[in-house]
Amino acid sequence: KAGxxxxxxxxxxxxxxxxxxxxxxxxxHRSVSWYQQTPGQGLQFLFEYFxxxxxxxxxxxxxxxxxxFSNSRSEMNVSTLELGDxxxxxxxxxxxxxxxxxxxxxxxxxxxx
Amino acid sequence: xxxxxQIPAALSVPEGENLVLNCxxxxxxxxxxxxxxxxxxxxxxxxxxxxxxxxxxxxGRLNASLxxxxxxxxxxxxxxxPGDSATxxxxxxxxxxxxxxxxxxxxxxxxx
Numbered sequence: 268k269a270g271x272x273x274x275x276x277x278x279x280x281x282x283x284x285x286x287x288x289x290x291x292x293x294x295x296h297r298s299v300s301w302y303q304q305t306p307g308q309g310l311q312f313l314f315e316y317f318x319x320x321x322x323x324x325x326x327x328x329x330x331x332x333x334x335x336f337s338n339s340r341s342e343m344n345v346s347t348l349e350l351g352d353x354x355x356x357x358x359x360x361x362x363x364x365x366x367x368x369x370x371x372x373x374x375x376x377x378x379x380x
Numbered sequence: 381x382x383x384x385x386q387i388p389a390a391l392s393v394p395e396g397e398n399l400v401l402n403c404x405x406x407x408x409x410x411x412x413x414x415x416x417x418x419x420x421x422x423x424x425x426x427x428x429x430x431x432x433x434x435x436x437x438x439x440g441r442l443n444a445s446l447x448x449x450x451x452x453x454x455x456x457x458x459x460x461x462p463g464d465s466a467t468x469x470x471x472x473x474x475x476x477x478x479x480x481x482x483x484x485x486x487x488x489x490x491x492x
Contacts (some may be wrong), residue, residue, distance in 0.1 A: 300480070302480075323476065323478045325479075355421075357424065359424075368429035369414065
């Protein structure tokens with residue numbers, strides 16, 4: 268059974284640019300969540316999508332956005348990149364009832380220079 | 381706002397020792413609690429999931445307990461091995477289930 272797949276694994280972007288990260292959940296999982304991990308702030312919740320609808324959102328500026336497609340794949344976009352956006356971005360998927368917890372992908376390491 | 385604290389922040393033990401990692405949370409109205417392991421530069425690997433109605437879960441050398449009323453969970457690792465060296469993260473699922481709040485983690489080093 269394939270796990271959660273995140274692409275790309277590594278990205279280097281220049282300040283002011285925008286970036287799109289992709290996440291393919293486990294087959295049959297309809298909930299996809301995104302988290303940002305930095306040394307200073309730890310793991311912070313960005314947003315969660317279920318059946319193409321954003322159901323929950325963390326405390327991040329509007330530069331961070333996401334969407335989910337009908338096949339449950341999700342993308343996250345960050346516009347006008349800042350140096351502080353450098354982080355490991357993790358995607359997690361879960362079944363509808365969350366009874367089985369979350370499965371995380373390997374993450375996308377974003378470096379903003 | 382849910383807050384999750386993990387103690388200790390770092391732990392170094394000799395191989396073979398039994399150890400306990402602690403996790404506390406401020407809001408007892410949780411959906412579930414999940415323990416993860418993270419190796420440097422990698423994603424999270426789920427170790428154990430405890431539903432809010434459960435008291436403990438076991439997998440191999442790992443045992444996790446949950447006391448909702450006191451807002452505490454512990455992860456017990458028996459007969460530690462160098463391969464157990466990693467950062468262990470506790471995450472509390474809010475009642476809607478759609479959001480996890482993480483602790484800062486415990487960095488474990490098991491010395492041969």
